[in-house]
Amino acid sequence: EVQLVESGGGLVQPGGSLRLSCAASGFTFSSFEMNWVRQAPGKGLEWVSYIGSSGAGARYADSVKGRFTISRDNAKNSLYLEMNSLGVEDTAVYYCVCSRASRDAFDIWGQGTMVTVSS
Amino acid sequence: QSALTQPRSVSGSPGQSVTISCTGTSSDVGGYNFVSWYQQHPGKAPKLMIYDVTKRPSGVPDRFSGSKSGNTASLTISGLQAEDEADYYCCSYAGSYTLYVFGIGTKVTVL
Numbered sequence: 001e002v003q004l005v006e007s008g009g010g011l012v013q014p015g016g017s018l019r020l021s022c023a024a025s026g027f028t029f030s031s032f033e034m035n036w037v038r039q040a041p042g043k044g045l046e047w048v049s050y051i052g053s054s055g056a057g058a059r060y061a062d063s064v065k066g067r068f069t070i071s072r073d074n075a076k077n078s079l080y081l082e083m084n085s086l087g088v089e090d091t092a093v094y095y096c097v098c099s100r101a102s103r104d105a106f107d108i109w110g111q112g113t114m115v116t117v118s119s
Numbered sequence: 120q121s122a123l124t125q126p127r128s129v130s131g132s133p134g135q136s137v138t139i140s141c142t143g144t145s146s147d148v149g150g151y152n153f154v155s156w157y158q159q160h161p162g163k164a165p166k167l168m169i170y171d172v173t174k175r176p177s178g179v180p181d182r183f184s185g186s187k188s189g190n191t192a193s194l195t196i197s198g199l200q201a202e203d204e205a206d207y208y209c210c211s212y213a214g215s216y217t218l219y220v221f222g223i224g225t226k227v228t229v230l
Contacts, residue, residue, distance in 0.1 A: 035219075037165075044122065045157070045165065045208050047219040059218045062120070095164060104153035104212045104219070105170030112164055 002026035002108055004096045009113030016086050016117070022079040022096030022110055030054075030074035033099045035106060036081050038092035038115075048094070049081065063089075086117045123148065123209055123222035130228040131199045139225045141192040141209030147220055149190035153212035156185060156194045160205045168207075169194060196227070204229045 008020040020036070036048040049070040050059040058070050069082040079096055094115055098108035124142040131137040141148065141156075148154055154172045157165035167176055169185035172192060182197045192211070196203055209222040 044224040045159075045210070045221045047210070047221060050218055059216075061217070101167065101176055102153075102170050102174070104151075105155045105167055105176075106157070106165070106210070107167040107170070107176060109164040109166070 004098060004108055004110035006094065006096045006110045006113035009094065009115045011116045011118065012086055013119050014087055014117055017082070017084045018086065018115060020081040020083065020094055020096075020113060020115070022081075024077045024079070024096075024098070027098075027100065027108070029077040029098075033103060034070075034072060034079045035097045035099065036070065036079075037095045037097050037106065037109075038090075039095070039112075040089075040092040043092075046092075051079070083115070086115075088117050091115060091117045120147075120213055120217040120220050123211060123220055125207075125209060125222040125225045127223075128226045128228065130230055131196075132230045133199055133201065135199050136195060136197045137199060137227060138196075139194045139207055139209075139227070141194070141211075141222045143190050143192075143211055143213075143220070145190060147211040147213040148187065148192050150214070151212045152187070154185065154187060154192040155210045156183075157208045157210065158203075158205045159208065165208065199229055201229050203227060 051070045067085045093112040096110040097106040101107040156169040159165040213220045
């Protein structure tokens with residue numbers, strides 16, 4: 001079964017850090033580009049970050065640039081998002097997403113992990 | 120990069136057709152044929168319904184179709200069914216700097 005499972009979410013104080021992980025299974029993880037997409041409570045979807053299949057070519061939304069770092073370990077079939085200097089505006093469900101059907105289509109989604117930034 | 124413009128809500132009776140518009144600029148929707156559409160039921164992860172403007176992934180009913188004209192893309196749901204009631208988001212490639220921008224989302228209600 002094709003699956004993405006996120007972990008690492010939780011409650012963190014403003015200014016704090018958190019590292020999200022995403023475990024992939026059921027497909028050749030190393031062949032596909034990956035993204036993080038987030039959704040604030042009651043709000044729409046927001047693209048956060050992209051990484052190429054080999055780990056190169058990372059890109060970030062302006063809202064997280066300089067604070068978030070995306071990485072992957074193809075040997076462990078895992079994707080990561082290191083989040084620093086977190087603010088209340090970063091509170092959201094974070095989805096790990098694979099672009100398998102097309103480079104620019106998000107066709108495999110994880111169940112999401114909730115990040116709450118609050119004092 | 121601003122979010123793509125979608126109507127907040129659309130509605131239709133079972134069996135009818137509804138169309139959701141997604142308006143951007145020449146830097147995103149109008150500049151590339153990389154528009155995708157996602158369906159999201161409450162409490163669930165989004166699901167890809169259309170990609171590359173008109174392509175439908177395996178398993179998505181052919182009642183769902185996509186198109187684009189200029190800076191506006193559209194998703195049409197024909198033969199509306201109760202299970203189609205959900206939020207729908209468009210997304211477009213927006214160039215090598217911003218990469219992707221989503222629409223604000225449209226709530227589809229089946230009357």
